[in-house]
Amino acid sequence: MKTEKTAVLASSLCKTYEIGDVKIEVLKDVNLKVETGEFVVISGASGSGKTTLLNLISSIDKPTSGKIVVFDNDLSGKNEDFLAGFRCLNIGFVFQSYNLVSTLTVAENVAFPMEWAQEPGAQIRKQIEELLELVGLQHRADHFPSQLSGGEQQRVAFARALANDPPLFLVDEPTGNLDAKTSAKISQILERLKANGKTIITATHDEQIFALANQKLYLENGKLENLG
Amino acid sequence: MSETSFPFKDLMRRKFQTSIVVVSITLCVAATLLLLLFSNEIGIGISSAIEGRLTAGFSAVFSRFVLFIGILIFILGVVIVSFMSFLMMSQRTRDIGLMKAAGCPNERIRYYFRTELLLIIFLGCFLGVISGILSNFVLTNFFSISGVQPQQVSINLWFIFLVFLTFFFIGVIVGGKPISDAIKVEPSKAISPTQYHGLNRGSSFKAISKSRFAMRIALRSLQRHKSATIRIILCLTLVFTLLTVAVAGGVIADQTSKNWVERAVGSNEVLIANQEVCDQYELLLSKFYVANQSSEFNYTQESYLIPEELLSQLNQSISGISIDPRLITEANITEVPGIAIDQNTGQPNYVGSNREGTSLVIGVEPGKVLNDWFTDGEFLQAGQQWKAVIGDSIAQEMFSEPLVESLTAFNNGFGIVGVCIDPINNGKVIYVPLENLQKAAHVPEINNVTQVNMVLIKIDLPVNYEETLNQIRTLVNETYPQFGVLELNALLNKSLGFLDQMWSTIMFLPAFSLVAAAICLVGYVMLSINEQRQELGILRAVGATPRTIIKIISAQSFIVLLSCYAIGIIAGISIVWLILVPELLITGSAMAEIIGLLLIVFATVFVFALYPAIKFSKRCVLEMMS
Numbered sequence: 001m002k003t004e005k006t007a008v009l010a011s012s013l014c015k016t017y018e019i020g021d022v023k024i025e026v027l028k029d030v031n032l033k034v035e036t037g038e039f040v041v042i043s044g045a046s047g048s049g050k051t052t053l054l055n056l057i058s059s060i061d062k063p064t065s066g067k068i069v070v071f072d073n074d075l076s077g078k079n080e081d082f083l084a085g086f087r088c089l090n091i092g093f094v095f096q097s098y099n100l101v102s103t104l105t106v107a108e109n110v111a112f113p114m115e116w117a118q119e120p121g122a123q124i125r126k127q128i129e130e131l132l133e134l135v136g137l138q139h140r141a142d143h144f145p146s147q148l149s150g151g152e153q154q155r156v157a158f159a160r161a162l163a164n165d166p167p168l169f170l171v172d173e174p175t176g177n178l179d180a181k182t183s184a185k186i187s188q189i190l191e192r193l194k195a196n197g198k199t200i201i202t203a204t205h206d207e208q209i210f211a212l213a214n215q216k217l218y219l220e221n222g223k224l225e226n227l228g
Numbered sequence: 229m230s231e232t233s234f235p236f237k238d239l240m241r242r243k244f245q246t247s248i249v250v251v252s253i254t255l256c257v258a259a260t261l262l263l264l265l266f267s268n269e270i271g272i273g274i275s276s277a278i279e280g281r282l283t284a285g286f287s288a289v290f291s292r293f294v295l296f297i298g299i300l301i302f303i304l305g306v307v308i309v310s311f312m313s314f315l316m317m318s319q320r321t322r323d324i325g326l327m328k329a330a331g332c333p334n335e336r337i338r339y340y341f342r343t344e345l346l347l348i349i350f351l352g353c354f355l356g357v358i359s360g361i362l363s364n365f366v367l368t369n370f371f372s373i374s375g376v377q378p379q380q381v382s383i384n385l386w387f388i389f390l391v392f393l394t395f396f397f398i399g400v401i402v403g404g405k406p407i408s409d410a411i412k413v414e415p416s417k418a419i420s421p422t423q424y425h426g427l428n429r430g431s432s433f434k435a436i437s438k439s440r441f442a443m444r445i446a447l448r449s450l451q452r453h454k455s456a457t458i459r460i461i462l463c464l465t466l467v468f469t470l471l472t473v474a475v476a477g478g479v480i481a482d483q484t485s486k487n488w489v490e491r492a493v494g495s496n497e498v499l500i501a502n503q504e505v506c507d508q509y510e511l512l513l514s515k516f517y518v519a520n521q522s523s524e525f526n527y528t529q530e531s532y533l534i535p536e537e538l539l540s541q542l543n544q545s546i547s548g549i550s551i552d553p554r555l556i557t558e559a560n561i562t563e564v565p566g567i568a569i570d571q572n573t574g575q576p577n578y579v580g581s582n583r584e585g586t587s588l589v590i591g592v593e594p595g596k597v598l599n600d601w602f603t604d605g606e607f608l609q610a611g612q613q614w615k616a617v618i619g620d621s622i623a624q625e626m627f628s629e630p631l632v633e634s635l636t637a638f639n640n641g642f643g644i645v646g647v648c649i650d651p652i653n654n655g656k657v658i659y660v661p662l663e664n665l666q667k668a669a670h671v672p673e674i675n676n677v678t679q680v681n682m683v684l685i686k687i688d689l690p691v692n693y694e695e696t697l698n699q700i701r702t703l704v705n706e707t708y709p710q711f712g713v714l715e716l717n718a719l720l721n722k723s724l725g726f727l728d729q730m731w732s733t734i735m736f737l738p739a740f741s742l743v744a745a746a747i748c749l750v751g752y753v754m755l756s757i758n759e760q761r762q763e764l765g766i767l768r769a770v771g772a773t774p775r776t777i778i779k780i781i782s783a784q785s786f787i788v789l790l791s792c793y794a795i796g797i798i799a800g801i802s803i804v805w806l807i808l809v810p811e812l813l814i815t816g817s818a819m820a821e822i823i824g825l826l827l828i829v830f831a832t833v834f835v836f837a838l839y840p841a842i843k844f845s846k847r848c849v850l851e852m853m854s
Contacts, residue, residue: 060769060849081773088771099766099853103448113771115441160770 006069007168007199008034008057013066015052026052028222030066036167039194039212040201043227044219050203051096053219054170057201058093059083070168088116092161096173098153100145106132106156107141113163131159135189151182158189169193171202175209184208235343245754249312250352252747256305257356257395258363259740261388263298265364266737285488285602285620285649286727289481293473293734296803300470304741305395307466308748309349310402311459315751316348324410334411341407349399357392363740367733442776446783449760457788460752464792464833465799467745470738471829472800476822478735480804483818485731486724488602489516492650493720494686496693497598500542500704501682502532503712505556509682512588513719516651517726527557528671531710532681538708539683546699548691552598552684555591555665559637560584561622561658566632580628587622588657589637591665591680598686605631605646607659614664616642621655623647638668651723684716742829749837753785757844764844765852774845781841785834793830 013030016023026049034040042050055061056068059075068075071090075083087093100109107128114124132138135155145153154174161169171190175183187208193200194212202209210216216227239246320341327337450457499509508525534553542551565580595610607617616635623630627644634643635658642660650657662680665671671679687696701713757764764777844852 055850058769060853062848081775084768084771084773084776087769093769095766095769099762099769101445101763101766103445103452103760103763108444112441112767116771116776 005036006033007036007038007071008032008201009067009069010053010057011067013053013056013068014064015049015056015061016064025222027056027063030222030224032217032224034199034201034215036199037197038199038214039190040215040217041210041213042201042203042217042219042224043205043210044203048219049222050219051172053224054093054172054201054203058087058091058170060087060093088113089164090166090168092163092166092169094154094157094161094169094171094174096176098145098150098157100153100156100160102145105142105144106137106148109145109156110159110163113160117164119164127163131162134162134192135159136185151178151185154178154182154186155189158186162193167199169198169200169202171200171204173203173205175204175206187212234340235347238340239344239347245316246348248747248751248754249316249348250355252312252744252751253309253349253352253395253399254355254359255740255744255747256301256308257353257391258359259301259738259744260298260305260395261357261360261391262363262367262740263294263301263737264387264391265360266367266733285655286485286651289485290730290734292807293477293481294737296473296807297470297734297737300466300473301738301741304463304466304470304745306398306402307459307463308741308744309352309395309399311463311748312403312751314403314406314459315456315748315755316345316403316406321410321413325413328411337411338407341410342404345403345407346400349396349403353392353396353399356395357388360391361388442779442783445780446787449756449780449784450787452759456752456755460748460788461792463748464745464789465795467742468793468796468826468829469799469803470741470796472797472826473803474735474738475825475829476797476801477804478731479818479822479825482727482731483815485727488649489651489723489727490720491600491602492648492652493716493723494599494684495717495720496687496689497716498685498687498697498700499682499714499716500534500538500685500700500711501714502710505532505681506712506714509556510714510719512653513651513716514722515654516723525558527681528555528669530672530674533671533674534680534683534711535708538704538711541703541707542683542685542700545703546696548688548696549700550596550598550686550688552596552686553593553662553680554682554684555662555669555671555680556682557589557591557665557669558586559589559658559669561587561589561626561635561637563626564634564636564641566629566634568629568632580633583626585622585626586656587619587637588653589665589669590657590659591662591669592659593662598684601648601650603646603648605644607646607648608661612645613661614640614642615645615661617646617648617659618644619650619653619655619657620647622658623655625656638665638670640664640668742833746833746836749785749789749833750840752788753781753837753840756784757781757840761844762853765849768849768852777845778838778841781844782834782838785837785841789830789834789837793826797826 010030010032013027013032014025015027016025018024030053032053042053044050052061056063057070059068059070059078063076070086073086075086078086101112104112110128110131111124114127119127128141129138132141135158137152137155137159140148140152140156145156148156154177158174161171174186174190178186183206187206190200190202190209191212204210218225218227324337324341328334493513499506501509505527508527539551539553542549561584563580563583565578565582567576568579569575570577592608593610594608594612597607601607601617603617605617608615616637618627618630618635627633627635630644630647634641636642637658637660642658642664648659649655660668666679673679685700687693697713697715704711704713764772764780767780768774768777
């Protein structure tokens with residue numbers, strides 16, 4: 001996968017939500033091309049559709065019209081089982097609200113994508129240790145998400161996204177709810193990922209993260225604008 | 229929104245949740261009412277013994293069953309009403325928290341949700357009463373068509389009103405508690421399911437950490453909504469106990485009671501007697517399954533006595549048969565009190581009085597008796613004189629402690645040595661030694677006449693039954709055309725068919741409760757999904773397939789069901805074994821039937837509970853996460 005030139009190709013992407021009789025056009029004819037290893041930052045006002053765009057790229061939502069190709073896979077007509085497997089192996093998604101599974105411990109939250117990928121038990125245990133060390137949470141392995149702070153939960157979410165070593169990372173407002181010190185830690189993790197040649201698309205307003213970007217995009221009124 | 233319209237609008241906007249609560253309450257009330265009305269009509273009501281049909285022994289077994297099933301259905305109804313109210317309010321805890329946080333006074337919140345509760349319970353109970361009456365009507369007509377004539381009992385409206393009120397008040401009282409509890413929860417906790425469900429407490433159960441992924445999440449989720457889990461386990465345990473009593477008990481009791489009838493009537497047996505005696509004997513046996521009144525019949529007419537020549541011809545010309553000569557008559561009998569030693573004081577006490585009645589009296593030669601009645605005490609032994617074994621109905625009607633008492637018939641005393649279960653004449657029968665009866669009843673001694681008026685013949689297998697029967701018929705028709713041959717297998721089959729129908733009816737009665745319980749389980753699964761909705765969505769977003777989601781949810785249902793199934797079956801079998809049926813008869817086929825039926829029930833409830841899981845797994849990921 002890493003040898004492919006284009007990581008994400010979105011063409012004529014539209015997304016409309018219908019609430020009763022009211023239609024809300026969130027994305028209007030969005031075109032996007034992200035090369036492998038690129039760090040893309042998407043900014044825009046609240047409600048501009050940043051999260052929707054990331055959801056569409058990750059295939060957890062379907063476009064009203066248009067096409068999304070991720071690593072040469074056209075995700076438009078694929079069934080749920082294929083998409084689930086594709087997400088598991090190719091996409092690491094860090095959600096804005098962390099979205100950890102409350103009934104699983106920190107270690108188990110990091111482990112489950114690897115379990116689905118049929119990794120051997122010993123490999124999973126080793127990987128958990130490494131990932132938790134990377135995000136600085138080795139001492140919290142047996143704790144439940146509700147016993148962690150927001151920043152710690154965000155770092156666990158990063159560790160989970162890294163679990164299967166996916167080539168593409170989608171990161172939604174990673175520092176939106178965090179203090180400056182914790183935000184800096186998150187930026188460091190993203191920097192390390194970039195250095196490792198991962199493709200990263202993040203929705204953020206954080207200047208530290210902006211500084212890492214190869215491509216800066218701005219979303220307004222459902223249209224994507226390239227800031228350079 | 230005005231104060232009065234909130235509860236109505238709220239219920240209407242939650243149509244599915246409202247419907248399952250109303251439907252489950254309706255089913256519980258309908259099941260209880262149907263059980264009470266219908267069992268009364270078929271004559272095996274909780275307190276009443278059957279009139280005109282069945283013997284006291286059979287009636288007691290049926291009534292005990294109906295009583296137990298009645299108690300279980302009632303308790304189950306209460307548990308289900310409580311569970312559904314709890315479920316309804318558990319799903320509203322967050323809303324209550326939000327209302328409190330927004331400044332809504334507690335009293336107003338209480339008013340809103342109490343009004344909702346009252347509306348739902350009233351609607352459920354009202355529909356339950358209507359459904360119960362309609363089901364009773366349908367079932368009664370169905371049984372009339374299929375041959376069992378239920379008694380025409382007018383419906384007691386006060387009785388129905390009582391059932392309505394009982395369930396209504398239980399529902400309101402039990403359902404009111406979760407409302408009060410939810411109102412007492414601090415708004416911050418009510419808003420945060422993490423706090424409310426105790427998620428910050430971690431798991432003390434280490435085995436969970438070692439289980440597989442789907443099982444791990446399932447077990448933790450069960451632990452997470454402990455209160456709902458305990459309620460659903462209690463509810464389903466009761467359901468499986470009820471079903472085991474109905475299914476296993478029904479099958480075992482069916483086989484046992486049929487065995488009693490078979491042993492008493494005899495299989496592969498024929499009766500030779502004067503045609504009129506044959507008809508009378510048929511009438512006496514049919515009293516077990518049809519409410520018949522027999523007119524006076526003079527059993528000891530000379531023309532009814534069997535010629536000796538017929539017996540010797542039967543003995544000589546037909547092989548492979550056993551002969552049991554009997555003298556059947558009717559007599560006025562009187563109870564003679566006996567003396568029983570008081571266990572505590574050691575003092576002798578008189579038991580019984582001098583009750584009188586009429587009974588069938590059958591004289592038998594103990595050594596030649598073909599039948600093997602289910603007997604409390606013992607049957608007549610060869611050489612025993614002036615002893616009697618009495619039928620279960622006469623024992624119940626006329627004696628206090630039959631085995632320490634005696635009776636007089638034809639002015640002669642007979643000591644009672646046993647009480648047998650016998651369908652003939654509805655159990656109003658007395659067996660005495662043939663010789664004693666001949667003397668006591670002054671049966672005329674005529675040359676070449678045996679002084680018996682009927683002969684039972686058992687065709688011993690492996691001889692060809694039909695061929696031997698034809699030989700007997702030919703012999704009797706050719707030599708004594710006024711005598712007839714009555715094949716008892718046909719009568720036996722009618723009795724067994726009647727028992728089958730009765731047991732099937734009893735086994736059908738908990739069906740409503742089963743449906744109600746299945747709805748409860750669906751409600752529980754929905755609650756569970758509702759609580760985990762976002763997390764299951766996260767799993768899907770991170771790469772779980774819809775099948776994984778179904779696995780997680782179905783694992784929860786399976787754990788709950790299996791634990792209830794195991795406890796319920798053990799409890800149900802124990803009740804059947806210890807209380808309901810004495811001297812159980814469990815054959816291999818009965819075991820297979822029980823296991824098969826209970827597995828079908830388990831599978832049905834499980835599949836039923838899968839529906840919300842399958843439906844949920846098909847939702848798009850974002851919808852799950854929202």
